[in-house]
Amino acid sequence: MRKLIAGNWKMNGLASSLEEIETLKGLTGGAACDIVVCPPFTLIEKAAQQARGSHIAIGAQDCHTKTSGAFTSDISAAMLCEAGARFVILGHSERRAVYHETNMIVARKATAAQEAGLASIICVGETRAERDEGIALDVVRRQLRGSLPIAAASANTAIAYEPVWAIGTGLVPTIDQIDEVHRSLRQILExxxxQEGRLVRILYGGSVKSSNASSIFDVPDVNGALVGGASLKASDFAEIISAAA
Known part of the structure; x- marks a missing residue:
């Protein structure tokens, strides 16, 4: 299965940051995986222009459930698609925790994304307390079942397992823990x-860097990565991409 490596810039990046995409194009020309860069909304159109004709796709970090309407400050999947996005990250732990997004909302957003022609990267993951309680698998299974849209398929959906306690902390689950969760997610997808559930890519996210990427990618049901801080610099991101070859 061809791996998918997606970079989530979060609320980082100004116009000058687009130089990183140009650099990334040069560093990853022969990459044997799919590459997505998800900058802030303000940079999507310019990033898509920068990446045009290359092997890099541009994604967004969220979308609304509706196609249009009186939703001040929100953005629809159709708008993102028109700006040049091809992917959208949905249900990230920051959206679930800070903005109280439920599984149902994530599923509705994924449906809206699919209808607009965007592929969704749907995030699931447990907190430290849930991991310590021994309910990590129950949590991610429930999130996955509740967040999948009806028309989910390998062409329009990827899943990202991001243990909340590992995001931006430098902490990483053991290889056995990653393997256990990814195998469980694969079972739910199937x-x-x-049969289609065997083809949906499951990404790992949470303090992924060049020093640990190879060992993580060796896990059978890890089909790529959702990378945060390490995706902001093309040189760092390219090393992770190289590890996926």
Whole structure:
């Protein structure tokens, strides 16, 4: 299965940051995986222009459930698609925790994304307390079942397992823990989507860097990565991409 490596810039980046995309193009020309860069909304159109004709796709970090309406400050999937986005990250732990997004909301956003022609990267993950309680698998299974849209398929959906306690902390689950969760997510995907569930890519996210990427990618059901801080610099991101070859 061809790996997917996605970079989530979060609320980072000004116009000058687009130089990183130009650099990334040069560093990853022969990459044997799919590459996505998800900058802030303000940079999507310019980033898409910068990446045009290359192997790099541009994604967004969220979208609304509706196509239009009186939703001040929000942005629809159709708008993102028109700006040049091809992917959208949905249900990230920061959206779930800070903005109280439920599984149902994430599923509705994923449906809206699919209808507009965007592929969704749907995030799931447990907190430190949930991990310590021994309910990590229950949490991610529930999130996945509740967040999958009805029309989910390998062409329009990827799943990202991001243990909340590992995001931006430098902490990383053991290889066995990553393997356990990814195998469990694969089982749910096969139960929900049948044969198609075997083809949906499951990414790992949470303090991914060049020093640990290779060992993480060696886990059978890890089909890529959702990278945060390490995606802001093309040189750092390119090393992770190289590890996925």
């Amino acid at each position: 139960q929900e989507l049948g």
